[in-house]
Amino acid sequence: MPAIDLNCDCGESFGPWPMGDDTAVLPHVTSANVACGGHAGDPTTMRQTVRLCKALGVAIGAHPGYPDMQGFGRRSIPMAPAEIEDLVLTQIGALHAIARAEGVELRHVKAHGALYNDAARTPLIAQAIARAVAAFSQDLVLVGLAGSALIDAGHAAGLRVAREAFADRAYEPDGSLRSRSLPDAMITDPARNLQQAISISARGFALSVTGIQVPVQADTLCIHGDTPGAAARAAALRAGLAAAGVEVRTY
């Protein structure tokens, strides 16, 4: 029986500023990427988010990002690989301490925003992240874009990896994600989202923008939780996957 994990970002409030609706969205996913105070989050938000995940039985992962609150980690900050390694270590460690106080273990690490993108493309950055994760714990799963440099770096570091794909992003014929600067980059129709989710999960391919089938091997699908109606869409996607015979569970 085919299976897939559903993950979403959470804990991205900061001080007085809320973001997203974690309470509504998290019940529909199996893995949660919790902001660690780099691009978003603060110690008390981290604590509340870990408690919520624990109560829901959702697997908890660290979601490290560039140290840039104002830019929400979406701006690529030029840092040396060794600096990125240290940055990722401290963010994993911060969340780990919160998780330990709540009696749960971290399961995975997924980089955020620009750091995720840089790690997908740049082997030196990918290796820095993999080094940080491996140094912290060989039991952590490294999440990265399917087919990217980060997956390669994770394998080279002896880590378990989880390959991420997207139900709401269009794929190019070469298997890469279509740039958001181009038309038709986002798939907004829920029926097509579900179709792509099932196709990737159960059959290992996506229909590219040119109509050609491209192989996409994935262990987890990214759910975007910060848009209106996100919870309802996540619930529908999960139900649709189950109805199509795809088991939704943590990798």
Place this chain on the structure above:
Amino acid sequence: MPAIDLNCDCGESFGPWPMGDDTAVLPHVTSANVACGGHAGDPTTMRQTVRLCKALGVAIGAHPGYPDMQGFGRRSIPMAPAEIEDLVLTQIGALHAIARAEGVELRHVKAHGALYNDAARTPLIAQAIARAVAAFSQDLVLVGLAGSALIDAGHAAGLRVAREAFADRAYEPDGSLRSRSLPDAMITDPARNLQQAISISARGFALSVTGIQVPVQADTLCIHGDTPGAAARAAALRAGLAAAGVEVRTY
């Protein structure tokens, strides 16, 4: 044979700004309190500092502080006890991750600046810190001002504690530290520093400002590392303690 630990703050550089002379001072202490990114420090500074401590064989502890770089953690930020607990957890966790990557363990936790002072006086804050430390690891030693609320909170949480005293601060007849706003609060003469260090370490008392002996039970003495000549003074103090038959070692 009487024994005492010597501790000093370190890793308090930030980005381009150096502080202190850790390389010169750390060889003369037995415990290092490493800034964790709250009042000072950044991931790469933490890494370099942990490496230095490891190379020197100095015990490494977390040095959490209020999240206030500009004020260097010397300003008391009004926070709820639960917020302080979360703050301390994330800072311990950040340093723990760095230490794990370097293959060393954290040994102790000592709060910094205003957080140290608030924890000495305010049981709710002391208990929040003790809760954080105990939740993270029962093997960590909680360092606090001798005779303070933090020591009580550590005991109540079932933690090992290390009681801190000062060779360069004058004591009042009731055993409290003389306020820095009063004259003669600081003991600047090296000979008197050594005398007080020996008296506390070997005999368990200090000569108060009124000339009365007051009991001061201490496991560790604080070395101030950020003043000119700090390394030479630390070396002299350590040598003087040894010459007086006091073993200088980690508690």
Place this chain on the structure above:
Amino acid sequence: MPAIDLNCDCGESFGPWPMGDDTAVLPHVTSANVACGGHAGDPTTMRQTVRLCKALGVAIGAHPGYPDMQGFGRRSIPMAPAEIEDLVLTQIGALHAIARAEGVELRHVKAHGALYNDAARTPLIAQAIARAVAAFSQDLVLVGLAGSALIDAGHAAGLRVAREAFADRAYEPDGSLRSRSLPDAMITDPARNLQQAISISARGFALSVTGIQVPVQADTLCIHGDTPGAAARAAALRAGLAAAGVEVRTY
């Protein structure tokens, strides 16, 4: 004809995090307190907020706060009066530059949160703020709690002042605001809000919690814009004031 100004805080988004609904609330007030990057706001949020105020013809003021995003300026940071003076100067200056680029002038300065409260009670802090405002421009109006130390400091500095009162806060018989830690501190009933607004604006007194009338001389009423339904309540209050013969206009 009696007259009153209505003011509200705005521009309190930060980076990716929105706050309040400035577009809905600002049309109903006559003065806007724009966050300046201390407790909230960032350069681009400041620019957009100033543009919105300009388009609406709302008077623009600086809203400086303690440098504490995570605490949203609601935590009192212990700073020397000279530091507070410099802090307020730089925040006024930042907003002034944005306003100048938009071809508008700043009209007033109102401190935020803990800084507002500290300035109401502590003459040294009040004087520091008054010094900053007077040094920047004698044309700026200093807004402060009616009857507070800040109003005194403004007068002493030769500044025009605007005395602030609240339609939704209960007054004690001595004219002070009832502490929020006590019951009945907030007046949530819109009819009673309007009644108090008219009473203060037109007759110069409020009905205290004991039923005794207390004099409250005010030039401006604070509208809270960050609660659900804020815009509708502000519109109703403004209409009610007009219907009662109170002119709503900038002081």
Place this chain on the structure above:
Amino acid sequence: MPAIDLNCDCGESFGPWPMGDDTAVLPHVTSANVACGGHAGDPTTMRQTVRLCKALGVAIGAHPGYPDMQGFGRRSIPMAPAEIEDLVLTQIGALHAIARAEGVELRHVKAHGALYNDAARTPLIAQAIARAVAAFSQDLVLVGLAGSALIDAGHAAGLRVAREAFADRAYEPDGSLRSRSLPDAMITDPARNLQQAISISARGFALSVTGIQVPVQADTLCIHGDTPGAAARAAALRAGLAAAGVEVRTY
């Protein structure tokens, strides 16, 4: 008689962390670029620096940088041109307010670090900075690398510009600065520094690394103040220029 301005960065301390030796270096320059809280500086450091400049009669300019303390403004943060315009406005404004409180006027604006470099190369960024400066005041002089996009943008915005050259950086035959990643990029010999300073100031050319003379039209030379011996070198350079008949004065 040929003339040149000497400028240096200053006010780059932050909270407890000092940087540079402004008191020693500033007496030897004619223009000071004061950090504005973006890459370095804080309100009280700004105030002290402006006071020092005023006492020394040194012209004061704003030195805006990317909002990145940890990276000291040396990391290029991807921001939209409009965001950069707002950023520069608020930083100019912050320093302007401090200067106004001290009764002095800002004379120039020089971007810092990565923002300076980006503005030299990227017309959209150069234009954003020029827009900010022109919007704030047509009386401000825009300082930029001689021959760069920023000088062009300043001219297009109708601003007076000051073209900057370097006595301690090697020039390529095309007039560009030799990359620091290449050998011989820095000219460390004081005699050669002076020679290049005189050559640029009095004759309008520099001797490039290949021995070919390249035209370098400059109004100001940059003095690096954060290296050991900076004050003595600055004094010697200034004396040497005077001895060679070059007047050292603000442009």
